[in-house]
Amino acid sequence: MTRRHTRIMNIAQPSGQCFALVTETYPPQINGVSNTLGKLCEGLLGRNHRVQLIRPAQPGEKPGSTQSGNLLERCVRGLPIPGYPGLQWGLPAARKLKSLWSRQRPDAVYLATEGPLGWSALRLARRMKIPVISGFHTNFQQYSNHFHLGLFHEPALRYLRWFHNQTRQTLVASSTQQRELNRLGVQNLSLLGRGVDCTHFHPTHRSSSLREQWGANSDDIVLLHVGRLSPEKNPELLIDSWNKLRAAQQAKGTRLHMVIVGDGPSARELRKRMPDAVFTGALTGNALACAYASADIFVFPSLTETFGNVVTEAMASGLAVCAFDTAAAHQHIQDRYSGCLAPPSHDQLFTDNLSWLVQDAEGRRSIRLHARHRACQLDWQAIVQRFERCLLQAALGQSIPVQAVPSK
Missing domain, CATH: 3.40.50.2000 (Glycogen Phosphorylase B;)
Incomplete structure (x- = not known):
């Protein structure tokens, strides 16, 4: 040798x-x-x-x-x-x-x-x-x-x-x-x-009682954001895309809910400008896993991530992720297959992708399955x-x- x-x-x-x-x-x-x-x-x-x-x-x-x-x-x-x-x-x-x-x-x-x-x-x-x-x-x-x-x-x-x-x-x-x-x-x-821990973050943690606490029934669509609530995380786009989407979908009779998990210096401003959203504060452990699994779409507008663990946690939980094509999303999401990607800073396309995920139930279901499969390889x-x-x-x-x- x-x-x-x-x-x-x-x-x-x-x-x-x-x-x-x-x-x-x-x-x-x-x-x-x-x-x-x-x-x-x-x-x-x-x-x-x-x-x-x-x-x-x-x-x-x-x-x-x-x-x-x-x-x-x-x-x-x-x-x-x-x-x-x-x-x-x-x-x-x-x-x-x-x-x-x-x-x-x-x-x-x-x-x-x-x-x-x-x-x-x-x-x-x-x-x-x-x-x-x-x-x-x-x-x-x-x-x-x-x-x-x-x-x-x-x-x-x-x-x-x-x-x-x-x-x-x-x-x-x-x-x-x-x-x-x-x-x-x-x-x-x-x-x-x-x-990512695909046993801890798992679709089976979905909770109808938690959705009821959020005001959502089984047919409603729950959008989720998890992360530090601070200026570098691009909260303006989170606010803008939610307000546009909510107004458009209400006219069509679609019931949408926004749940925001996390805390930080922008929390007060977000609560003020998104009064109909549910703010849970920071969550960990089983509470966080249940929050992921009980939602339908994960909204992540940040452009400053070195990775973004929340993206793969959401994928492992079986959510359809809407994000920019960077960091973890770029690494692990195939557009319109295991999530939706917009080029960095293309805010309108980000909002359009979010709207598509809300409107296309079959496309959303397929993406959620593929997202879970991809996450389980990590x-x-x-x-x-x-x-x-x-x-x-x-x-x-x-x-x-x-x-x-x-x-x-």
């Missing part, structure tokens, strides 16, 4: 390494990044690795370390992010990390955040010659346009490019994100998709295995092949 084959076998059958994950959000916080990091951490632990989870202390927690089996959690100080209750910017923690890593040196570090905490971890890891890979989880450079911070757009781009190019590899969630970051000059990009175990392989290759000092990503 050649030396090369021996090294490949060592990667495929790890004996248990130590990996540090640096993130600013983690369960029980409710967002896509938190969900992803929770799954990746859980997966590494399940594959016999030791994990150092470095994150800001959440409300009610104190900074410090706790050990549970192979998981060491190191909570550092943070500052609240305005408008996002419960979320924090992690403050630089180089001294604390140096103390930890001098005693328990990780084999590789994964940075899921580019903020002050991630910056300090990156600088320290490079000084200590610990291999680092990163993940691009949030389009912060796009958020500046939605918060009237246009002056910060170019500096944010330069910083993000510098940050990720300091790491051995940057993992992205979708092919659209990969192409965009490549255009911006970020190097060594590779795809790490997202899975296995978290395969995602964790690829993540593990990237970390092991970094730890062993091997070159990391960039995964080719098809357009669909």
